[in-house]
Amino acid sequence: MGAGGAAAVSLAACGGSSSGSGSGDSITYWSNWKEGESQQAVMKEAVAAFEEESGITVNVEWQGRQVTQKIVPALNTPQVPDIIDGAFAKLAPVLAATGQVLPLDDLFASEVEGEAITDIIPEKFRNESTMIDGSPWLLPTFLTSEAIWYDAGEHPEISEAPPADWEEFIALLDDLKSQGKTPLAADGDVGGYNVLWFQSLYLRLTGVGGLNELVSDKSGALWDGDAALEAARCVEQIVQGGYLIPGYDASKWPAQQQAWATNDAALLLNGSWIPTETAPYATKDFEYASFPMPSPDPSGETIMRAEPTGFVIPLQAKNPEAAAEFAKFLLRMDFQEKIASEAGQIPIREGIETIPELADISAAIDAADSTYLAADGITHSGYMETVMQPINDELFLGKISAEEFISSAKEAQISYWEAQL
Numbered sequence: 388m389g390a391g392g393a394a395a396v397s398l399a400a401c402g403g404s405s406s407g408s409g410s411g412d413s414i415t416y417w418s419n420w421k422e423g424e425s426q427q428a429v430m431k432e433a434v435a436a437f438e439e440e441s442g443i444t445v446n447v448e449w450q451g452r453q454v455t456q457k458i459v460p461a462l463n464t465p466q467v468p469d470i471i472d473g474a475f476a477k478l479a480p481v482l483a484a485t486g487q488v489l490p491l492d493d494l495f496a497s498e499v500e501g502e503a504i505t506d507i508i509p510e511k512f513r514n515e516s517t518m519i520d521g522s523p524w525l526l527p528t529f530l531t532s533e534a535i536w537y538d539a540g541e542h543p544e545i546s547e548a549p550p551a552d553w554e555e556f557i558a559l560l561d562d563l564k565s566q567g568k569t570p571l572a573a574d575g576d577v578g579g580y581n582v583l584w585f586q587s588l589y590l591r592l593t594g595v596g597g598l599n600e601l602v603s604d605k606s607g608a609l610w611d612g613d614a615a616l617e618a619a620r621c622v623e624q625i626v627q628g629g630y631l632i633p634g635y636d637a638s639k640w641p642a643q644q645q646a647w648a649t650n651d652a653a654l655l656l657n658g659s660w661i662p663t664e665t666a667p668y669a670t671k672d673f674e675y676a677s678f679p680m681p682s683p684d685p686s687g688e689t690i691m692r693a694e695p696t697g698f699v700i701p702l703q704a705k706n707p708e709a710a711a712e713f714a715k716f717l718l719r720m721d722f723q724e725k726i727a728s729e730a731g732q733i734p735i736r737e738g739i740e741t742i743p744e745l746a747d748i749s750a751a752i753d754a755a756d757s758t759y760l761a762a763d764g765i766t767h768s769g770y771m772e773t774v775m776q777p778i779n780d781e782l783f784l785g786k787i788s789a790e791e792f793i794s795s796a797k798e799a800q801i802s803y804w805e806a807q808l
Contacts, residue, residue, distance in 0.1 A: 480766045
């Protein structure tokens with residue numbers, strides 16, 4: 388994907404010049420967070436500290452998760468913000484893939500508290516998949532990931548010996564089932580959660596980049612490969628094995644994750660936000676713990692999702708220099724520590740202790756041979772919503788077989804790419 392004319396734009400505050408024409412004494416920030424959220428509280432504190440130190444006014448709009456939908460119609464209007472934040476998977480298709488972001492080379496070449504940003508942000512989170520034509524476009528402040536979650540107090544045996552591969556995982560599910568316990572919870576109405584099973588399994592069979600390659604194949608031929616069928620059969624195995632909580636296929640989020648948090652099911656595949664999200668209704672003394680998705684191929688490299696969330700500066704931002712200064716303010720050690728301790732996130736800086744609930748997932752990211760983006764960094768407009776998720780839902784909800792899933796996905800993908808011509 389290309390950045391068009393944006394490649395020539397640099398940020399004056401980082402040693403270049405800007406095409407912005409606004410007043411440098413204020414910026415407009417559209418936030419991915421809603422008032423009352425723990426991350427919003429940290430951001431609000433950061434805004435106040437930045438204003439006091441810099442003299443720059445930050446006009447914040449707490450847009451919430453709809454910020455990416457709201458930004459598209461505003462891009463070429465006077466209402467375009469100077470800076471927005473969000474997850475890579477949300478921002479990449481609507482901003483980066485369409486050339487609507489400023490490249491941040493000069494920002495990445497600058498320092499925070501005397502330390503180079505390229506030293507603060509580990510190199511493994513600054514790879515080509517997070518760039519446009521070799522230029523970074525998102526300044527990450529923290530990471531999200533995914534894992535299989537459980538209550539270590541209720542299941543100390545899992546902590547002692549988490550499953551090392553898919554065979555051991557199925558053995559664990561069988562053991563839980565034999566004890567009269569429900570092994571798995573899932574909110575079947577959330578397609579983005581359902582598809583995590585197939586995606587995670589497929590990537591562990593092919594390696595990082597394999598899923599993106601699969602869906603980018605206009606011929607659909609890669610769906611006929613062994614990895615796609617094996618991953619689909621693993622999903623079919625948990626569906627047909629009776630491991631999932633009764634009613635998951637007719638539930639409404641968050642009913643089943645609530646059931647899991649009260650120990651009505653032992654395991655839940657979900658994101659690193661799940662401890663914070665379920666804490667208000669979890670069983671007293673619930674001990675959050677997790678383990679990575681077990682691989683059907685234990686001989687392969689270990690991988691973990693590490694999805695950056697951070698700031699982007701729209702191409703038409705009026706005050707990109709001031710926006711860049713605000714973005715890197717969140718890389719300061721004190722705010723990285725607050726992101727960890729108060730917001731319950733995994734900070735982008737290494738060496739900062741997370742909350743105990745995220746200790747396992749953070750350690751798994753550190754120990755992984757490679758990391759991957761959510762959905763392996765797929766940015767094809769509408770693909771996940773119109774092809775992958777609906778057909779995967781059919782598989783995950785037990786309506787079609789693994790073989791039927793492969794056939795349907797291949798056919799739908801060919802049609803998708805034909806429609807792009």
